[in-house]
Amino acid sequence: MSLLKIEGLRKSFGKLEVLRGIDLDIAEHEVVCLIGASGSGKSTLLRCVNLLEPVDAGRIMIGDEEITARGVDVNRIRRGIGIVFQAYNLFPHMSVLENVTLGPRKALGTPRSTADTEATELLARFGLADKRNEYPDRLSGGQQQRVAIVRALALKPDVMLLDEVTSALDPELVAEVLNVIRELAAGGMTMLIATHEMGFARDIASRVCFLDDGVILEQGPPAQIFSTPGEPRTRQFLDRIIEAGRL
Amino acid sequence: MKIFCIAEAFILVFALLLAVLRSLPGPVFFPVRALAIAYADFFRGVPTILVIALLGFGAPALAIDGIPTSTTFWGVVSLVLIYTAYVSEVYRAGIESVHPSQEAAARSLGLTRGQALTSVVLPQAVRRVIPPLLNDFIGLQKDTALVGILGSVEAFKQAQIEVSADFNFTHYLVAATLFVAITIPLARFTDWLVARDRRRRLAGSLA
Numbered sequence: 032m033s034l035l036k037i038e039g040l041r042k043s044f045g046k047l048e049v050l051r052g053i054d055l056d057i058a059e060h061e062v063v064c065l066i067g068a069s070g071s072g073k074s075t076l077l078r079c080v081n082l083l084e085p086v087d088a089g090r091i092m093i094g095d096e097e098i099t100a101r102g103v104d105v106n107r108i109r110r111g112i113g114i115v116f117q118a119y120n121l122f123p124h125m126s127v128l129e130n131v132t133l134g135p136r137k138a139l140g141t142p143r144s145t146a147d148t149e150a151t152e153l154l155a156r157f158g159l160a161d162k163r164n165e166y167p168d169r170l171s172g173g174q175q176q177r178v179a180i181v182r183a184l185a186l187k188p189d190v191m192l193l194d195e196v197t198s199a200l201d202p203e204l205v206a207e208v209l210n211v212i213r214e215l216a217a218g219g220m221t222m223l224i225a226t227h228e229m230g231f232a233r234d235i236a237s238r239v240c241f242l243d244d245g246v247i248l249e250q251g252p253p254a255q256i257f258s259t260p261g262e263p264r265t266r267q268f269l270d271r272i273i274e275a276g277r278l
Numbered sequence: 279m280k281i282f283c284i285a286e287a288f289i290l291v292f293a294l295l296l297a298v299l300r301s302l303p304g305p306v307f308f309p310v311r312a313l314a315i316a317y318a319d320f321f322r323g324v325p326t327i328l329v330i331a332l333l334g335f336g337a338p339a340l341a342i343d344g345i346p347t348s349t350t351f352w353g354v355v356s357l358v359l360i361y362t363a364y365v366s367e368v369y370r371a372g373i374e375s376v377h378p379s380q381e382a383a384a385r386s387l388g389l390t391r392g393q394a395l396t397s398v399v400l401p402q403a404v405r406r407v408i409p410p411l412l413n414d415f416i417g418l419q420k421d422t423a424l425v426g427i428l429g430s431v432e433a434f435k436q437a438q439i440e441v442s443a444d445f446n447f448t449h450y451l452v453a454a455t456l457f458v459a460i461t462i463p464l465a466r467f468t469d470w471l472v473a474r475d476r477r478r479r480l481a482g483s484l485a
Contacts, residue, residue, distance in 0.1 A: 083382055110388035120383035124401050133397060138388030186387060 034059045034221050035080070035190055039089035042075055049075045051245035052089070057190070057223060062216050064232035064253075065225040067242035068268060073225035074117075076242070077192045080223065081114045093189065110138050113183030114192040117199050119175040121167040127154065127178050128163045134186045146185075153181050157211055173204030177211055184215075191215065193224040197231075229272055233257050241265045281350065281422045285357040286415060292362040294404075297369035298395065314366075321363035327424050330356040334428035353425030361418050368410045372403035409475070412468040416461045423457070433457065 033056045040053040049072045057063050065073045078084045080091055082098065082105045090099045098108045121130050131150040135141040141149075154160050157177050167175055176196055183191060193212065197205045209231050216222065216235050226232050232239055233253045240250040241262070249262045260266045299307075300314040321329070333356045338347040346352070376399050384394035426435035437453035440446070 081386055083386060106385075106388045106390055109386055112386075114386045116379065116383065118379060120379045122380065122383070122398055122402075124405065133384070134387035134389070137393045137397060182387070 033057060033092075034061075034094065035223065036092040037076075037080070037089070038092070040076070040079060040086055040091065041088040042072075042079055042084060042086055049245055050079070053245075053247060055240065055247060057221060059221055060219045061237045062220075062222045062224065062235055063238045063240060064236040065223065065240050065242055066227075066229065066232060066256075066268075071242040072245045073242055074194050077114065077194045077223065077225055080192055081112050082108055083114075106138065110134070110186050111189045112192060113186060113188035113190070115176070115179050115183050115194065115196050117195040119167070119172070119179045119199070121175055121179055121182070123167050126164050126166055127159065127170070130167070130178060131182045131185045134182065139186065150181075150185055153184060154178075157181055157214075171204060172200045173207045176200065176208045180208075180211055180215075190221045190223065193222060193226070195225050195227060197226070197228055227277070229257070229269075229277055241268065243268070281354055281357070281425055282415075282419050285354045285361065285418060285422070288354075288358045289361045289365050289418070290411075292358065293365035294369050294400075296362060296366035297373060298400075300366070300370055301373050318363045318366055321360050322367070324360070326356070326360050326421050327427070329360055330424050331427065332356075333359075334425070349428035350425070353422075353428050357418060357421060357425070360421075361414065364414050364417075365411065368407050368414060369403065371410075372407035373399060375406055376402045406475075409468050409472045412464055412471070416464050416468075419461055419464065420457060 035055075035057040037053050037055040040050050041048070042050040053072075053076060055063070065076065067073055075084060079086050086099050090097050092098065093108065093111065097103070122133070125133065128147065128150055131154065132141075132143070132146040135146040135149065136143060151160065151163060154163055157180070159174065159177055159181065162170060162174060162178070167178070170178065176199075180191075180193075180196070196212070197208050200208065205228070209228065212222070212224070212231075213235060224232070224236075236253045238250060239253045239256040240247045241256065241260070241264075242248070243262075243264050249256065249260060249265050256265065257269065260269060296314050296317065299310050300318070302310055330353060334349050334352040337345060337352050338349070380398055380402065381394050384398040385391070389397065423434040426438070433453045433456045437449040440449040
């Protein structure tokens with residue numbers, strides 16, 4: 032049974048139609064990578080799934096609950112969906128530990144001592160134990176993004192959405208973040224990942240979706256998409272990536 | 279100084295409330311926003327001395343039971359009404375300076391709009407506007423002199439009494455010195471905060 036199911040999703044910003052009917056089915060433990068040019072709708076799709084953007088048409092199901100239905104408690108839904116942003120979006124006035132425990136304490140009502148212990152364990156698991164009391168501006172971009180991932184994980188989400196999480200990083204810091212995501216995948220986390228890291232997508236994805244102009248033009252196992260894409264648009268996109276030395 | 283401190287405490291709270299009301303989103307809150315805007319526009323537009331005279335002389339003259347007749351009380355009320363309008367604008371600038379992605383990050387963790395506001399947006403907003411807030415309090419400190427027209431005895435009024443007693447205008451100098459003695463440290467403190475903030479931000483961008 033699918034964990035996340037998207038049907039006929041449409042989203043416009045003013046006159047600009049960004050998503051023009053997205054259908055996507057993600058099973059538990061599946062890692063789905065969204066590739067495509069900037070502006071193809073990858074980020075918007077993720078923000079819609081997290082209900083940060085209201086959808087215009089279509090529906091999104093988590094398990095057998097329609098989360099886009101009227102009257103659904105969006106806060107409850109969001110607790111089950113972790114999202115990590117391109118620009119980290121850590122809270123600059125809070126220490127690393129406070130960043131990670133804010134969700135559990137405020138949204139789940141976890142007592143501070145429990146939240147602190149759990150957060151410390153999570154931080155240690157991702158090599159951030161010694162950064163516990165630092166403030167975000169004292170951390171490298173890679174460390175900040177790892178904290179952002181831990182912050183999302185602290186709510187024990189059923190699914191993680193990653194929105195170009197390495198795009199703002201210096202090249203030498205990309206690997207440490209990708210390794211964290213690999214570890215999550217190995218642990219069976221269901222993930223929907225928008226990425227420009229094609230090599231990474233090829234390694235980690237159970238399925239790759241090529242987004243073009245607001246629709247999923249083509250999808251399949253990474254081996255198929257990257258070596259024998261069916262659509263000319265996909266081939267064109269990948270050729271340009273290869274030309275740039277990114278695959 | 280007492281007038282200043284009491285007024286100050288109320289202003290900080292009311293102004294924050296007003297700023298939050300004004301930043302409420304959606305058409306449902308339109309009337310609330312409109313009222314908050316009307317309030318801020320009105321009390322920023324009216325001369326302070328007019329409000330003080332109106333409330334200070336007018337309210338006690340109504341001689342309604344249960345309404346305080348203390349001129350100091352009405353002086354403080356006038357200052358609170360006026361400065362709440364100014365300070366709420368400062369807070370609002372602070373709230374708007376916090377990038378929307380911060381609220382989005384908080385909401386994505388399942389926090390309600392109110393929780394996102396109190397835990398994430400306001401702490402950052404208030405920190406950023408501390409220097410301009412202090413600037414307004416220097417102004418408030420000076421404007422407490424206006425309450426003197428009501429007969430409450432603050433430093434300027436005291437000086438007037440002394441001057442009329444012996445025609446020695448040095449009392450005004452003393453009063454002026456008293457005001458400056460309070461406002462200058464406040465001004466330097468503001469400068470220091472701004473400088474510290476800038477140092478921190480520079481350190482942050484290098485990291």
